[in-house]
Amino acid sequence: MLNQLKKITRALRVATQEERELAYLNGSVDRIDLEYRQRQIDRGLFRNGY
Incomplete structure (x- = not known):
């Protein structure tokens, strides 16, 4: 149950500016293109x- 909850929270997390x-x-x-x-x-x- 705890692992499922962790997966869900990771999936819903908003990416940071750096990411x-x-x-x-x-x-x-x-x-x-990179430059x-x-x-x-x-x-x-x-x-x-x-």
Whole structure:
């Protein structure tokens, strides 16, 4: 029962900003794309500024 509860809470957990950025960078297909994505992150693509 406890293991099932842990699995459910992990599945419902929202990814942190750092995890989203890392997943975005890991999706790059080549060096040029990686550098482009790094610049996007540096410009604030994942920041929560309103």
